[in-house]
Amino acid sequence: MAWTIRRNILNGVIAGGTAIFAAIRAPRSSAAQLQAITAQLNDEITEHQYVEQEPRAPKLSFEQQITELRRVQSRLQAVLDHVIEGIISLEPNGAIESFNRGAEQLLGYTAAEVIGRKVNVLMPEPYYSDYDHYLTDYPPDDLPRVAGTIRSVELRRKDGSLVPVELSTNEIHHEDEHLFVTIVRDLTERKRIEQMRKEFVSIVSHELRTPLTSIRGSLGLIAGGIAGELPEQAKQLITIAYNNSERLGLLINDILDIEKIESGKMRFALKPQALQPLIEAALEANQAYAEQYGVHYRLEDIHSETQYAKVNVDTDRLLQVMANLLSNAAKFSPLGAPVDISVTSGEHWARVTVADHGPGIADEFRDRIFQKFSQADSSDTRQKGGSGLGLSISKALVEKMGGRIGFDTEPGTGTRFYFELPIWHDLEFTALPAGCNNAGRGRILICEDDYDIGALIGLLLKRRGFTCDIVGDAEEARQRLAQTHYDAIIVDLMLPGESGITLIRSLRTAPATRELPIVVVSGLAQAGCEALAGSGFAVLDWLDKPIDQQRLIAAVEQATRSEMTGKPKILHVEDDPDLQRVIGLLLADAAEVVAVMDFRSAEQAMARQRFDLVILDIVLPDGSGLNLLPLLNRQVPPVPVIVFSSQEPDPEHLHEVAEVLVKTRTSNEELLETITALVQRDKERSWGSADNVTVDNGAPLENEKACMTTLAPGKEYQ
């Protein structure tokens, strides 16, 4: 009988976690509750008096039943009080109903001090003050919105200090009443460990990358013959050392990539572009790797509709995914075997497949293959090297670009890794809006790498009866012009790869496009110029009218100085002396390099002379190298900057620099090429663009940043 009753009561009250609340409701009105329970007990007893009971259950007197009930209640209370986490129950109007010992210890209040008060007593500003509004805006019935949620927030202790916590809230229904229970977990320790992890990653990033870059750079120079012809054995050893420094660099980059992906800091410069050229570029870039393993990549014939399939991706990240799949396929292929790459597309998805004839992937490893640091547990895999991070990074990258990744495998036969990306459908601008009768005004090609701006221009023109096509770069523009007749082209000056100015020049020299009217749309004049200063487009400053004479003279002086010495002057700001020396050697033939160790010396050097280019490390002993950017951008014309650092600058600084190269991700050749191209480009822009092209500001486009200017063949426009 006792058990039946007890079970009945408990069943009524205990529904999973709600048991806790039967107990924790007690502190506020335990006498009343006890009365209610006693009444219920009486009912139960009466009701069960004549009913057949469990035969062996001993009969308890009423007092015994009360004692038993109290015992159960106090046991539950003891359980609650010994939970390390804070447990707080709330009424629907936000009043605290119970507060266990864990909550007392964490937040410094006693239960008596907070029970009955609104829960915002535990919240920091502005939530403390906003809480009443919140309750007004979201009446109690809406509170279930928080039920079932887990959130990381900060709570305010009695002494005013803040504590990071995780709150998991659930709603409990009991006998027509409902209340909310929140488990409060202290996150202080977890946050401390997270902070340590961040610091560790930052140390890895800076402290390892910089010396590693010196090592790799030096080894590369020695292998390239800077120290003269080496004995055969020394050559071999240098090659081993170089390859291993490369491996170490890759590992560090992988770890940092994972960190960036997990913290949501990885930037994606998405751009709609044709998929096929990207895949071809990936194959070319990885060809040498395949050769190391004696395998070759074969690109299957691509159907004509797939050839034009576009995807909206970040070029570098897509190449990174391809590099991983291709290198894995090469690593695991038997000597001499082909790796087959195919690109297919449907209406909504394009699929890239990399198929090898390797050992396949064992059943027991398949579920783990995309996890971090996972490698099949075979000595063969270990021998192939790698970090076990590549596929996990690839999966994250593909997913961030809206795609999915997977594989089919057959042990002993091979593996097909594939990823799919949503097809990008270009906006059609051919339809005329209702009521627009000036149809057939012509077909315009818009060459603009920012798709939104391109689409905006397209819409504006469409409203005036034009038909438009959008392309993202100079090469694509040339291809379209060769295929289709256009009545005009709109060119953005800041195109990826080949600049708008170069495109204009080439159009002017080609007989077919010599007469093609060109409209330059650039966000670079005036307002846009400041934001983009230093990114190599400074020359557009003085193309604005009226021409600022001082700027013009300074630019002339700058160019003549470079002409006289023949070599550009480069300021290298780097606190690592070894890396200074390596870069000095690397650029010995190409430039005059002044190397300084810190921010102050850089400022002094810049006060003494003008540089054609600055190579900048971010972390300097006396502050951030990024603080030099305003100084450099203030110079006339602004000095282009390459950030060459183990840290990547925050996105807010990206528009201020011409290039960001990350140590260990950049080879000697890349560095040299970038520097040469930048210095060259800067000179060309200062002079080359001036001699045969005059640009004038026109009416502002609806987008504030952009301004429209018109060029016609052989004519200057005012």
Ligand code: ADP
């Ligand atoms: P890594 O190659 O750097 O070790 P990945 O994440 O790219 O890291 O790959 C993880 C593991 O998956 C590899 O170590 C290997 O065991 C397995 N794997 C990946 N690609 C293939 C493949 N094409 N054939 C067989 N096994 C593979």
